[in-house]
Amino acid sequence: DAGITQSPRHKVTETGTPVTxxxxxxxxxxxxYWYRQDPGHGLRLIHYSYGVKDTDKGEVSDGYSVSRxxxxxxxxxxxxxxxxxxxxxxCAIRGPPYIENSNQPQHFGDxxxxxxx
Amino acid sequence: xxxxxxxxHHVILSEAASLELGCNYSYGGTVNLFWYVQYPGQxxxxxxxYFSGDPLVKGIKGFEAEFIKSKFSFNLRKPSVQxxxxxxxxxxxxxxxxxxxxxxxxxxxxxxxx
Numbered sequence: 150d151a152g153i154t155q156s157p158r159h160k161v162t163e164t165g166t167p168v169t170x171x172x173x174x175x176x177x178x179x180x181x182y183w184y185r186q187d188p189g190h191g192l193r194l195i196h197y198s199y200g201v202k203d204t205d206k207g208e209v210s211d212g213y214s215v216s217r218x219x220x221x222x223x224x225x226x227x228x229x230x231x232x233x234x235x236x237x238x239x240c241a242i243r244g245p246p247y248i249e250n251s252n253q254p255q256h257f258g259d260x261x262x263x264x265x266x
Numbered sequence: 267x268x269x270x271x272x273x274x275h276h277v278i279l280s281e282a283a284s285l286e287l288g289c290n291y292s293y294g295g296t297v298n299l300f301w302y303v304q305y306p307g308q309x310x311x312x313x314x315x316y317f318s319g320d321p322l323v324k325g326i327k328g329f330e331a332e333f334i335k336s337k338f339s340f341n342l343r344k345p346s347v348q349x350x351x352x353x354x355x356x357x358x359x360x361x362x363x364x365x366x367x368x369x370x371x372x373x374x375x376x377x378x379x380x
Contacts, residue, residue: 180366191356191372192310199366207367239309243366254300255368257309 152176153258155240161264168227170261172240174220180243181223182255183207183215185236192239198223230265237262268293270357272371279347280379287342287374289357296362299340301331304354304373313355316340317362327351349380 152175162168172181183195184207194207196215204215212234214226227234241255273288291297301313314325321333331342340357354375360368 182367189372192370194367197367241310254302254312254315255310257311259309 153240153242153256155238155258155261157261158259159262161266162230163266164231165229168230168263168265170225170238170240170263172223172225172258174223174242176242176244176256177220178242178244179220181217182241182243183213183223183225184239184241185209185234186239186260187236195225195238232265235263235265268359268361268369270359270369270371272355272357272374274374275372276375276377278377278379281349282346283378285342285344285347285351285376287355287357287376289340289342289371290338291340291357291359291369292338293359293361297359298362299331299333300358300360300368301325301329301340301342302356302358304356306353310356313342347376347378349378352376352378 154173156171180199182197184192185195186192193209195209195213196204196207198204198217201217201220204217216224238261240258243253243255269292271290299316302310303313304310313329314323314331316323316333324330329344331340333340354373356373357371358368
């Protein structure tokens with residue numbers, strides 16, 4: 150399996166609190182992604198990154214921000230968590246690094262189960 | 267807009283039955299195609315992929331998929347399912363040589379009864 154670590158694996162928090170999820174990779178892959186998975190919706194892209202300090206929005210980015218200050222780390226922040234953000238969050242990476250027109254598949258982390266009460 | 271349609275949301279089979287899960291994508295150009303599997307409580311794992319060449323691709327655990335360009339389809343098949351194939355299956359594609367943002371279908375939940 151690809152070297153992807155998500156932390157924490159489980160978190161319960163209250164509405165209105167800030168939450169940060171971390172994705173750490175050891176593969177030196179260029180692309181990193183944050184998805185949320187909800188029943189009936191499959192996987193929905195929140196944000197993605199195509200390099201250090203280079204990020205862009207996905208289809209469900211409202212209420213989320215990201216940062217990537219190092220190749221290996223991609224952080225997802227919920228500035229003020231709401232109950233609608235209760236979900237399972239997956240990080241994914243895609244490589245190999247810095248080769249254009251790469252046709253490599255994504256590799257996924259184990260997920261973070263986030264409950265907002 | 268790019269999209270992936272997985273026609274079967276829930277499939278229930280008995281062991282040894284044959285499986286075919288439908289997947290159609292909406293995009294006018296050349297694509298890379300993927301099937302992922304997610305076992306209960308786990309992350310998504312790659313089952314198989316198609317980039318070019320033989321449109322019939324074989325993946326892990328006896329799965330295969332056939333790309334039919336004229337139908338924009340990439341259906342997943344397995345001749346004889348096992349209880350351990352119980353999982354959620356996702357079809358995805360990305361435009362060839364361009365976007366690195368795959369588009370996923372909503373998934374098909376497969377339950378195999380022993």
